[in-house]
Amino acid sequence: MPELPEVETAMRGIERVLRGKSLSSVEIIRHDLRFAIPNNMIALLTGKTCIELKRRGKYIILIFTDNVVAILHLGMSGRIRIYDPTQSFERKTHDHFILTLNDQSRIVYHDPRRFGMFYLSRSPQWDEEKPFSTMGPEPLENWHGANLFKALRKKKSPIKTVLLDQDVVSGLGNIYVCEALFCAKISPLRMAHDLSKKECGVLVECSQNVLIKAIEAGGSTLRDYQKTDGSLGYFQYQFSVYDKEDEPCPGKKCRGTIKRIVQAGRSTFYCPICQK
DNA sequence: ATGATGTCCTGGGCGC
DNA sequence: TGCGCCCAGGACATCA
Numbered sequence: 001m002p003e004l005p006e007v008e009t010a011m012r013g014i015e016r017v018l019r020g021k022s023l024s025s026v027e028i029i030r031h032d033l034r035f036a037i038p039n040n041m042i043a044l045l046t047g048k049t050c051i052e053l054k055r056r057g058k059y060i061i062l063i064f065t066d067n068v069v070a071i072l073h074l075g076m077s078g079r080i081r082i083y084d085p086t087q088s089f090e091r092k093t094h095d096h097f098i099l100t101l102n103d104q105s106r107i108v109y110h111d112p113r114r115f116g117m118f119y120l121s122r123s124p125q126w127d128e129e130k131p132f133s134t135m136g137p138e139p140l141e142n143w144h145g146a147n148l149f150k151a152l153r154k155k156k157s158p159i160k161t162v163l164l165d166q167d168v169v170s171g172l173g174n175i176y177v178c179e180a181l182f183c184a185k186i187s188p189l190r191m192a193h194d195l196s197k198k199e200c201g202v203l204v205e206c207s208q209n210v211l212i213k214a215i216e217a218g219g220s221t222l223r224d225y226q227k228t229d230g231s232l233g234y235f236q237y238q239f240s241v242y243d244k245e246d247e248p249c250p251g252k253k254c255r256g257t258i259k260r261i262v263q264a265g266r267s268t269f270y271c272p273i274c275q276k
Numbered sequence: 277a278t279g280a281t282g283t284c285c286t287g288g289g290c291g292c
Numbered sequence: 293t294g295c296g297c298c299c300a301g302g303a304c305a306t307c308a
Contacts, residue, residue, distance in 0.1 A: 290299100291296095
C-alpha cells in the first residue's frame with residue numbers, strides 16, 4: 001500500500017495507538033527485508049516511549065525517547081495491522097515483526113514481497129541522512145508550480161518518469177502520477193523540460209487534489225487483503241485511469257479510450273485524446 | 277552526472 | 293486442476 005496516501009493512513013493508524021506509549025517487547029520474525037533489520041533493533045527499542053510520529057515521502061518516522069529513531073518503509077506490499085488490547089492476535093504468514101505496547105496493543109508488520117525496510121537512526125538528525133537529505137518537497141506542504149518548473153528544466157525524460165523520482169517530489173508513486181497527469185490533461189510522454197510554468201502549476205494543483213482525496217478515502221486498497229489498521233481504503237474506486245486499460249475515458253466530453261503503455265519499466269495509463 | 281535497465285521477492289490472474 | 297508466464301503500490305545497484 002505504498003504511496004503517500006497509504007503511508008499517511010498507516011502512519012495515522014500507528015500514531016493512534018503508539019504515541020505516548022512504550023514498547024514492552026519487540027519481536028522480529030524475519031530480519032531479511034529489503035535490507036536486514038539491524039540486530040540492535042530489539043535492544044534499542046524495547047522499553048522506549050514513542051514521542052512522535054512523522055511521515056516523510058513514503059517513509060514513516062518513529063521518534064522515541066533517548067533520541068532513538070526507527071524508520072519504516074512499506075516497499076510494494078507492506079501492511080500494518082493493529083490489535084487493540086482486547087483483540088485476540090493471530091500471527092499470519094508474512095508477518096515479519098511485532099511491536100507490543102505497554103497497554104498490550106500490538107502493531108504487526110506484514111509484507112509478502114519483503115521489499116520493505118525497517119532500520120534505525122537518531123534524533124534529531126535523522127533527516128540529514130540517506131534518502132531524506134536529497135528528497136524533494138512534500139507535495140502537500142511546500143510544493144509549488146514555480147519550484148516544479150525549476151526542477152524540471154534539467155530533466156531530459158518524460159514527465160511520468162520524472163514525477164516518480166523522489167528527489168523531484170516525494171511521495172508520488174505509479175498510481176497517483178497517472179491520476180495527476182490525467183487530471184492535468186498532460187500526456188505522460190511529454191518531455192519534462194517542455195512543460196510550461198502554467199502547466200507545472202496545474203500539475204501541482206492536480207497532484208494535491210488527487211492526494212487529498214485519496215487520504216480522505218483512507219488510501220487505495222489493491223488486490224486482496226488490504227487494510228491499514230482495520231479499515232479498508234476505498235480510493236481505488238475513484239481511479240480515473242489507473243488499471244483502466246480499454247475503458248472509456250472518464251473525461252466529460254472525451255470519447256477516448258484509456259491506453260496502457262510502459263515507461264521506464266512501469267505501466268502508465270492515460271487517455272491519448274485528452275492528455276496533450 | 278544522468279538516464280535506462282535489471283534485481284530483490286511472493287502471489288494473483290490468465291491462457292492453455 | 294495444474295502449469296507457466298506475466299504482472300504488481302518501490303527503490304537501489306549497475307551499466308552506458
